[in-house]
Amino acid sequence: MSVKSKNQQAFFICICCLLFFCYPLLSIANKHTGIGPIPLLYCYIFLGWLFFIVLIWFNSRTKNRNQ
Amino acid sequence: MNSWVIAGTALGYLILLALIAWAAEKSRKRGRSVINNGYVYALSMAVYCTAWTYYGSVGRAATNGMEFLTIYLGPTIMCAIFWPVLRKIIRICRTQGINSMADFISTRYGKNFSLAVIVTICCVLGVIPYIALQLKAITTSFDLLSGNSGAGAGIWRNSNFYGIILLTIFILFFGTRSVDASERHEGLVAAIAFESIIKLLAFLAAGLFICYGIFGGVTDIFRQAAEREDLQKLFVLEAPSAYSLWFSMLVLSMLAIIFLPRQFQVNVVENLNENHLRKASWLFPLYLFVINLFVLPIALGGSLLQPDNIANADLFVLSLPLSQGQELLSLFIFVGGFSAATGMIIVETIALTTMISNNLALPALISTRSLQGRTDRSVQSIVLWVRRGSILLVVALAVLYDEAVAQQYTLVSTGLVSFAAVAQLAPAVLGGLYWKAASKNGALAGLIMGFSAWIFTLLLPSMAGAGLISNEFVEQGYGGINWLKPTALFGLSSLDPVSHSLFWSLLLNCFCYVAVSLNSKKGTQETYQAEIFVDIFRSADISQQRTAWKDTASLPALRLLLQNFVGQERADRLLRNYAQRHQIELDTNQADPRLVSFTEKLLSGVIGSASAHIMVSSVAKAEELSMEEIINMLRESQQNIELNRELRRKSSELTKATEQLSALNRQLMAMDELKDEFLYTVTHEIRTPLTSIRALTELVHDHPTMPEEQREQFLSAVIRECERLSHLITQVLNLERFESGKHPIHYSDTTALALLQSATDSIAPLAEAKSLQIKISAEEQPIRCDKDLILQVLYNLLSNAVRYTPEGGRITVLAKVHDNSSEGTRDKISRPVTEQQIRFEVRDTGKGIPPESLELVFDKFYQAPNQTLTKPEGSGLGLAISKKIIELHGGQIHAENLTNGGACFIFVIPALNPVENE
Numbered sequence: 001m002s003v004k005s006k007n008q009q010a011f012f013i014c015i016c017c018l019l020f021f022c023y024p025l026l027s028i029a030n031k032h033t034g035i036g037p038i039p040l041l042y043c044y045i046f047l048g049w050l051f052f053i054v055l056i057w058f059n060s061r062t063k064n065r066n067q
Numbered sequence: 068m069n070s071w072v073i074a075g076t077a078l079g080y081l082i083l084l085a086l087i088a089w090a091a092e093k094s095r096k097r098g099r100s101v102i103n104n105g106y107v108y109a110l111s112m113a114v115y116c117t118a119w120t121y122y123g124s125v126g127r128a129a130t131n132g133m134e135f136l137t138i139y140l141g142p143t144i145m146c147a148i149f150w151p152v153l154r155k156i157i158r159i160c161r162t163q164g165i166n167s168m169a170d171f172i173s174t175r176y177g178k179n180f181s182l183a184v185i186v187t188i189c190c191v192l193g194v195i196p197y198i199a200l201q202l203k204a205i206t207t208s209f210d211l212l213s214g215n216s217g218a219g220a221g222i223w224r225n226s227n228f229y230g231i232i233l234l235t236i237f238i239l240f241f242g243t244r245s246v247d248a249s250e251r252h253e254g255l256v257a258a259i260a261f262e263s264i265i266k267l268l269a270f271l272a273a274g275l276f277i278c279y280g281i282f283g284g285v286t287d288i289f290r291q292a293a294e295r296e297d298l299q300k301l302f303v304l305e306a307p308s309a310y311s312l313w314f315s316m317l318v319l320s321m322l323a324i325i326f327l328p329r330q331f332q333v334n335v336v337e338n339l340n341e342n343h344l345r346k347a348s349w350l351f352p353l354y355l356f357v358i359n360l361f362v363l364p365i366a367l368g369g370s371l372l373q374p375d376n377i378a379n380a381d382l383f384v385l386s387l388p389l390s391q392g393q394e395l396l397s398l399f400i401f402v403g404g405f406s407a408a409t410g411m412i413i414v415e416t417i418a419l420t421t422m423i424s425n426n427l428a429l430p431a432l433i434s435t436r437s438l439q440g441r442t443d444r445s446v447q448s449i450v451l452w453v454r455r456g457s458i459l460l461v462v463a464l465a466v467l468y469d470e471a472v473a474q475q476y477t478l479v480s481t482g483l484v485s486f487a488a489v490a491q492l493a494p495a496v497l498g499g500l501y502w503k504a505a506s507k508n509g510a511l512a513g514l515i516m517g518f519s520a521w522i523f524t525l526l527l528p529s530m531a532g533a534g535l536i537s538n539e540f541v542e543q544g545y546g547g548i549n550w551l552k553p554t555a556l557f558g559l560s561s562l563d564p565v566s567h568s569l570f571w572s573l574l575l576n577c578f579c580y581v582a583v584s585l586n587s588k589k590g591t592q593e594t595y596q597a598e599i600f601v602d603i604f605r606s607a608d609i610s611q612q613r614t615a616w617k618d619t620a621s622l623p624a625l626r627l628l629l630q631n632f633v634g635q636e637r638a639d640r641l642l643r644n645y646a647q648r649h650q651i652e653l654d655t656n657q658a659d660p661r662l663v664s665f666t667e668k669l670l671s672g673v674i675g676s677a678s679a680h681i682m683v684s685s686v687a688k689a690e691e692l693s694m695e696e697i698i699n700m701l702r703e704s705q706q707n708i709e710l711n712r713e714l715r716r717k718s719s720e721l722t723k724a725t726e727q728l729s730a731l732n733r734q735l736m737a738m739d740e741l742k743d744e745f746l747y748t749v750t751h752e753i754r755t756p757l758t759s760i761r762a763l764t765e766l767v768h769d770h771p772t773m774p775e776e777q778r779e780q781f782l783s784a785v786i787r788e789c790e791r792l793s794h795l796i797t798q799v800l801n802l803e804r805f806e807s808g809k810h811p812i813h814y815s816d817t818t819a820l821a822l823l824q825s826a827t828d829s830i831a832p833l834a835e836a837k838s839l840q841i842k843i844s845a846e847e848q849p850i851r852c853d854k855d856l857i858l859q860v861l862y863n864l865l866s867n868a869v870r871y872t873p874e875g876g877r878i879t880v881l882a883k884v885h886d887n888s889s890e891g892t893r894d895k896i897s898r899p900v901t902e903q904q905i906r907f908e909v910r911d912t913g914k915g916i917p918p919e920s921l922e923l924v925f926d927k928f929y930q931a932p933n934q935t936l937t938k939p940e941g942s943g944l945g946l947a948i949s950k951k952i953i954e955l956h957g958g959q960i961h962a963e964n965l966t967n968g969g970a971c972f973i974f975v976i977p978a979l980n981p982v983e984n985e
Contacts, residue, residue, distance in 0.1 A: 007151040014147040021140050021317065023310040030303050037289040039302035042363065045136055049143060049356055056147050057349035 088254030105346025110260035118204030126381035128366035132301035141320025176507035177593035193488025198465035201408035269403020274361025315566035328418035425675025491517035509584030517576030524568035620687035756788035819882035826861035871913035
């Protein structure tokens with residue numbers, strides 16, 4: 001994959017991450033309910049956070065080493 | 068706990084840090100860098116987690132719920148683009164000898180001195196509160212642990228004061244070891260990475276103890292908190308401006324991870340290898356994730372156990388274990404917090420010091436000509452003392468701010484003031500990275516307006532809140548004008564103070580930056596620098612070899628200037644190496660322009676780019692290149708790069724084509740070998756009967772008196788050999804006809820059983836000769852096919868079976884309906900295909916076929932391995948012809964080995980082929 005498209009992927013992940021953690025998507029989990037006793041918003045943020053870390057890891061390990 | 072024990076622990080910890088730093092420096096001198104890996108780099112980035120994270124996040128979570136997470140989500144978002152953005156900044160700094168944010172902005176906009184000064188002042192103003200925040204955290208945590216209130220004690224009687232002095236000595240020792248500010252502080256980075264581990268472990272220890280030692284786990288805390296109405300609100304974002312504040316803090320923290328001076332120091336200046344960014348881009352967010360796992364549970368636990376102590380929620384992480392009598396654990400947690408605070412103070416102070424000394428103090432000395440004309444090592448000494456003085460100044464300002472203002476606010480509130488300040492650098496830096504039209508005047512206008520708005524909307528209200536200035540203008544507006552209220556500028560009152568300040572400051576900053584840039588004319592140096600910065604990956608080489616000046620400088624003067632700042636030996640070595648690399652003469656009196664540029668870059672690392680430019684200008688008569696010359700130079704260089712890239716692409720294509728040709732050549736050679744083998748087999752097969760025929764006919768010819776019986780025997784043998792010869796030739800011709808599609812197929816109706824019986828009858832004499840048993844299993848299934856050709860296939864398969872089955876063996880021939888349409892053959896000559904098919908199998912009890920040959924036995928010319936070394940048993944055409952015949956019938960043939968030994972040849976053909984001949 002070319003350097004340019006890898007950089008585009010990085011920006012795409014960044015924008016997705018920003019949208020995920022902002023209104024209005026955030027309001028989906030901003031409710032007085034939870035998974036068991038754990039608040040829904042807490043689960044939403046931490047699970048989403050972990051997901052994006054994995055995504056960043058995946059994107060970083062496949063970068064072109066010849067750059 | 069006894070104050071001396073705590074102070075002794077803190078002192079011991081500082082000594083341990085010093086030892087780690089010393090060991091790392093020693094290791095570097097031996098040529099083994101301990102920080103040259105992605106893990107240490109990522110841990111050093113964790114200097115982002117200061118006392119704010121350690122104590123302040125818990126305090127913020129206890130009052131505002133999950134809002135504190137924005138400070139860590141922002142950096143995670145930015146980490147996704149570390150590779151494209153931060154790598155570009157690192158590359159620029161490396162090629163331009165940049166060592167601070169002020170230097171970066173100044174260099175980008177034509178090495179403008181005013182910009183460097185403004186950025187430095189803004190950073191100092193913005194970051195001093197942040198350093199004060201760390202001092203406050205150390206003081207309050209120390210007081211809590213020692214049981215002192217701290218009130219009323221003068222600064223000289225405060226034991227923390229002496230801790231700060233020790234910390235300052237540590238920074239003075241490890242932060243000013245080299246005169247070259249762009250040189251890496253490996254010892255410091257190693258110590259910072261170690262501190263990141265300690266603070267993480269200490270915070271996790273606190274979290275685990277509070278959750279599982281005091282409560283029955285995280286879920287238990289959440290369950291108990293859910294029963295309290297006042298704590299339920301922490302589970303959601305409830306305030307009317309919650310989303311706007313959330314977004315503002317997210318943006319602030321996104322910018323802070325790149326623009327905070329200490330982050331610039333560890334992310335860029337201390338970076339040893341760009342590839343470390345790859346690991347740091349996921350490891351650093353993971354660190355943030357882990358350290359934040361227990362923040363909300365601790366805040367809720369503290370609120371449940373100490374509901375009357377919410378005002379001191381910042382210290383829940385320490386006060387909860389302490390309230391349970393866990394003194395040792397509390398001491399460890401204190402060390403963790405001490406780590407978080409000291410790590411930040413060390414790096415931030417060094418970053419600010421570099422900016423102050425390079426952009427304020429040294430230019431002032433240069434302007435008074437204190438540094439000019441000196442020819443000894445005293446210049447280096449002056450530079451180092453200026454740095455040391457700057458360190459003392461920064462620490463003193465932070466202590467003053469802590470005493471005067473920071474004590475009035477929570478840790479997070481103070482930190483947000485700093486975040487909003489450094490966010491003002493974003494337009495100038497990001498615009499400078501990607502927008503060539505951005506100009507010095509635009510950057511100046513943007514920064515001045517942005518910082519003014521920040522001071523007016525955030526800094527002054529915070530000072531008014533602390534009672535340092537009158538609160539009147541905050542409540543009634545500047546000069547009594549209502550729409551000039553700092554927290555509701557132009558009537559915008561719906562936003563919280565942070566969002567409000569961020570909105571106005573960035574709006575004014577960006578607007579002025581863009582508007583002025585579009586309407587101002589750029590100088591040649593600015594144009595040149597813009598090209599270098601924006602296209603750094605293409606023009607890094609240009610910047611190494613070309614300059615924007617036609618400098619005429621005396622080489623001895625230039626050498627002397629460099630010697631004064633970096634020492635004689637180092638200056639000579641650097642100039643010599645550069646001259647060798649670029650084939651420049653050093654024996655002349657006139658310095659090459661490239662040497663002038665190189666000297667300026669070296670001096671940039673020591674005294675900053677703006678000061679370096681001034682110093683070099685003092686010994687060089689520079690004639691600025693015209694804009695046209697600059698553009699032509701850049702165009703020519705970029706054309707060369709494009710040409711080079713095109714050549715590389717062509718070369719790559721050529722390599723690929725060569726590889727393809729080689730593969731084809733290998734294929735052709737393999738086919739040639741097969742052909743030779745076939746010719747050998749055929750000629751051998753032809754020669755054998757020919758030899759026999761010749762020998763027999765010679766015998767008959769030379770012995771006319773030969774008995775009649777013997778003569779007939781010989782002649783019969785001649786006829787047999789002729790038939791064999793004829794058969795071989797017929798096979799070759801048949802194969803050629805099948806392949807070219809010239810062989811007609813005559814369809815007729817018959818049954819599978821009839822075909823098998825006819826074939827086995829023909830082969831029976833041969834089988835009997837080897838005492839082989841032939842078993843038939845077939846149905847009276849009607850089939851329409853070319854009877855002779857299918858018989859030829861069956862005869863080929865049976866004769867092979869007879870040939871390879873040992874005496875006394877068994878051959879089984881069977882035919883049955885094969886009704887699996889999914890395996891049905893697709894007719895390749897567009898004839899209708901019936902679904903019903905007949906499956907024929909010929910099984911023997913021979914030695915089987917080597918697995919690697921199962922696919923190859925149907926290739927024409929194929930002979931079993933090594934057959935040609937002995938006597939070939941067949942022409943190698945029988946199975947190839949059989950395959951062709953089956954394919955002409957729209958069927959398929961393959962071979963497999965039986966599990967109990969022996970081979971099995973299977974072919975499937977449609978039961979009802981067309982009536983008409985095709």
